[in-house]
Amino acid sequence: xxxxxxxxxxxxxxxxxxxxxxxxxFSVATMAVLMFFGDHFAIMSHVSLERNPYDTVHHWAFxxxxxxxxxxxxxxxxxxxxxxxxxxxxxxxxxxxFVLVFCALLQVAYWRFRSPTQVEDAMLDTYDLVYDQAVxxxxxxxxxELAAIQDTFLCCGKRSPFGLLESSExxxxxxxxxxxxxxxxxxxxxxxxxxxxxxxxxxAGLALMVYAMLLSSFLWFAILSGYSLDHKGTYTVTPxxxxxxxxxxxxxxxAPALGTSRMQRSAPWPRTLGGTKVPNC
Numbered sequence: 001x002x003x004x005x006x007x008x009x010x011x012x013x014x015x016x017x018x019x020x021x022x023x024x025x026f027s028v029a030t031m032a033v034l035m036f037f038g039d040h041f042a043i044m045s046h047v048s049l050e051r052n053p054y055d056t057v058h059h060w061a062f063x064x065x066x067x068x069x070x071x072x073x074x075x076x077x078x079x080x081x082x083x084x085x086x087x088x089x090x091x092x093x094x095x096x097x098f099v100l101v102f103c104a105l106l107q108v109a110y111w112r113f114r115s116p117t118q119v120e121d122a123m124l125d126t127y128d129l130v131y132d133q134a135v136x137x138x139x140x141x142x143x144x145e146l147a148a149i150q151d152t153f154l155c156c157g158k159r160s161p162f163g164l165l166e167s168s169e170x171x172x173x174x175x176x177x178x179x180x181x182x183x184x185x186x187x188x189x190x191x192x193x194x195x196x197x198x199x200x201x202x203x204a205g206l207a208l209m210v211y212a213m214l215l216s217s218f219l220w221f222a223i224l225s226g227y228s229l230d231h232k233g234t235y236t237v238t239p240x241x242x243x244x245x246x247x248x249x250x251x252x253x254x255a256p257a258l259g260t261s262r263m264q265r266s267a268p269w270p271r272t273l274g275g276t277k278v279p280n281c
Contacts, residue, residue, distance in 0.1 A: 007222045014083045014215045018076040021098075021208055025072030028201060032065025040190060043152050044126050047145050049133075054126040057119055064108070071101045072205075079216055088223045095216040102209040109202055112195075120191050124184060131158060131183075153190065155183035
């Protein structure tokens with residue numbers, strides 16, 4: 001394959017990869033917004049506790065998600081514009097965005113591997129604190145917060161391993177609420193779904209970033225080497241040179257030849273009359 005054909009194929013692949021990176025960026029941004037403003041996450045973050053274990057994780061996840069989404073969208077936009085206009089600087093900017101996202105996703109994957117239950121533990125600890133405060137003082141605001149959490153997750157209380165509940169704990173689950181699942185199980189099931197989505201987005205992001213970095217680096221070197229896809233560039237139009245024409249002036253005077261009389265020099269051509277030449281008088 002000729003160099004021009006390879007560069008043209010890399011450009012088409014770069015445009016397609018940028019489109020998928022753009023979709024990934026919007027997906028990450030949507031996921032971050034839903035995890036920050038969603039009812040299930042917001043209600044656990046806004047409980048009135050002196051120390052909320054989930055609040056720090058909640059804000060940290062939102063800021064990381066928004067930052068990654070911004071870098072993904074910026075990198076896709078720069079690489080697309082650079083591939084179309086064959087701009088070396090824009091391609092370098094897109095490559096830098098892809099590198100930053102790749103490093104951040106590696107850190108997220110490492111964190112998920114080392115602490116897979118950190119978010120789950122923080123949310124469960126928050127629920128335990130609210131539950132304990134509500135059981136100790138049923139007339140406090142924590143009782144209302146606990147009821148709101150249970151209505152949001154469609155759960156009720158915590159199941160005791162010994163099956164013994166205090167009177168205040170028994171008052172939590174009465175009537176239809178008694179048929180609901182344990183709140184700890186409901187929270188785990190809810191978080192497991194979102195953690196699977198985050199794992200899928202992280203894996204897709206790592207694969208796309210590797211491919212995008214390879215394509216952007218190849219196109220950067222191709223632009224630097226002067227390979228053009230559409231023969232774009234700076235052209236200089238040279239005006240056509242006209243042949244030099246000498247200005248026509250008065251013709252120089254030609255001296256009469258020797259032996260020619262004045263009459264012969266000034267006599268006009270003879271007229272012809274009936275086949276006989278008649279000189280002009």
